[in-house]
Amino acid sequence: MGSRSAIRREPSRTHAVSRWSPTKEQIAVLEDLYRQGMRTPNTEQIQEITSRLRVYGHIEGKNVFYWFQNHKARQRQKQKLETIAYSNSFLQASHPIGQHVVCAPFYAQQSGMNFYPQPRNIVAAGGIVESVVPFRMLQMCDGQQIYQQLRQRVQPDYNCSINDRKTLTLFPLHPTGVLKEKTTDHGSSHASASGRH
Amino acid sequence: MGSRSAIRREPSRTHAVSRWSPTKEQIAVLEDLYRQGMRTPNTEQIQEITSRLRVYGHIEGKNVFYWFQNHKARQRQKQKLETIAYSNSFLQASHPIGQHVVCAPFYAQQSGMNFYPQPRNIVAAGGIVESVVPFRMLQMCDGQQIYQQLRQRVQPDYNCSINDRKTLTLFPLHPTGVLKEKTTDHGSSHASASGRH
DNA sequence: GCAAATTAATGATTTATTCAAG
DNA sequence: CTTGAATAAATCATTAATTTGC
Numbered sequence: 345m346g347s348r349s350a351i352r353r354e355p356s357r358t359h360a361v362s363r364w365s366p367t368k369e370q371i372a373v374l375e376d377l378y379r380q381g382m383r384t385p386n387t388e389q390i391q392e393i394t395s396r397l398r399v400y401g402h403i404e405g406k407n408v409f410y411w412f413q414n415h416k417a418r419q420r421q422k423q424k425l426e427t428i429a430y431s432n433s434f435l436q437a438s439h440p441i442g443q444h445v446v447c448a449p450f451y452a453q454q455s456g457m458n459f460y461p462q463p464r465n466i467v468a469a470g471g472i473v474e475s476v477v478p479f480r481m482l483q484m485c486d487g488q489q490i491y492q493q494l495r496q497r498v499q500p501d502y503n504c505s506i507n508d509r510k511t512l513t514l515f516p517l518h519p520t521g522v523l524k525e526k527t528t529d530h531g532s533s534h535a536s537a538s539g540r541h
Numbered sequence: 542m543g544s545r546s547a548i549r550r551e552p553s554r555t556h557a558v559s560r561w562s563p564t565k566e567q568i569a570v571l572e573d574l575y576r577q578g579m580r581t582p583n584t585e586q587i588q589e590i591t592s593r594l595r596v597y598g599h600i601e602g603k604n605v606f607y608w609f610q611n612h613k614a615r616q617r618q619k620q621k622l623e624t625i626a627y628s629n630s631f632l633q634a635s636h637p638i639g640q641h642v643v644c645a646p647f648y649a650q651q652s653g654m655n656f657y658p659q660p661r662n663i664v665a666a667g668g669i670v671e672s673v674v675p676f677r678m679l680q681m682c683d684g685q686q687i688y689q690q691l692r693q694r695v696q697p698d699y700n701c702s703i704n705d706r707k708t709l710t711l712f713p714l715h716p717t718g719v720l721k722e723k724t725t726d727h728g729s730s731h732a733s734a735s736g737r738h
Numbered sequence: 739g740c741a742a743a744t745t746a747a748t749g750a751t752t753t754a755t756t757c758a759a760g
Numbered sequence: 761c762t763t764g765a766a767t768a769a770a771t772c773a774t775t776a777a778t779t780t781g782c
Contacts, residue, residue: 363749363774384767410750417768418748560759560764581752607764614753615763 364407369400374411383416385409561604566597571608580613582606 366374377385377393385393385408394405563571574582574590582590582605591602 361775365749365775407749411748413768414748414750417770420768562760562764604764607766610753611763611765614755617753 364403366403366407366411367401370397370403373397373400374408374415378412378415378419382412384412558599561600563600563604563608564598567594567600570594570597571605571612575609575612575616579609581609 373396374393382389387405390405390408393408394403397403397408570593571590579586584602587602587605590605591600594600594605
């Protein structure tokens, strides 16, 4: 019975909204990426995603970063609640204890069908331990010194073997950084590209 | 371990340091700032500090950011431990219960002698609630769009009245934002419509 | 139908915890 | 063992849904 006048505030001139309101399309893409296994994209990936999502409306890298942080955390807690409810359903009654496949899926999604893995550390070919998703934040914009040190690795081809089926990638995200062009394309052409919701 | 050595364009020597090692001077300055009350510097302040500390050796903004995060947290936990130990000393024996100034300092440092306050929200002159130390991280280097919107306030002169004694400032950090070019239209005040919750 | 009032979601920050270099 | 770095959990705060009285 809510009025259908659900107007999403257009971040038009003169009133920078105080927080990002993702469009339907942006959410759709983000959720797809999440479904594919992406959890903590590194800076490069975030920038790529941000650029791609910008055609649907104003967005910044930090929005993408926060989205993944929050979504991951809240999926996790939802999962936890469901698990508790599930367990309680046994404590409640009518279920004969034992026999059940208690440790069922729980993270079926995380098994092996993911396009984007998120191990914390992996051992590279030479036996070197590298942090795969080290710091995606805190650029501090030290001049142009982004990534100047520290690990900051790109996803190794690692599991590129298992994704030949390529069911849906939204966009490849070219594992080896190709567009390193700084793309200062924040030229106001955003928004109004697609319908609201 | 790091035989491969995460190589990066090291300015001078090919040293490949994997983590920042603050110099004595850098620590001294940071601790002084902390002692003066600085806790969570905003990006601008971080950049300033970083620049100043760079004369003592290589350093980045994130190092400063992390330093304050860690130092604050660890001072806090040390404080907590001491408080517990202190309380326990009463539970232990020999102290007549009562009469003591239990709620003593605890955060004497935080009282009113600090050069850098860190309230979360303050009410500006016009009654506008502004976040003083909003987001200091996550620049993502969206072009040059840093701070393009959102609050991001500079410390108001607020308590500048009480620091006339100016015991030691290390460097002023120009309290009122002077370098605030950013011609991009960020409608500065987002007066929150109402403060109910 | 429409907004004020209330509630539910969720974007943004801060704090706590963990990992790992030296 | 200390502490720089990174992540996860908790929290805050604002926006969107929804309800409610008109």
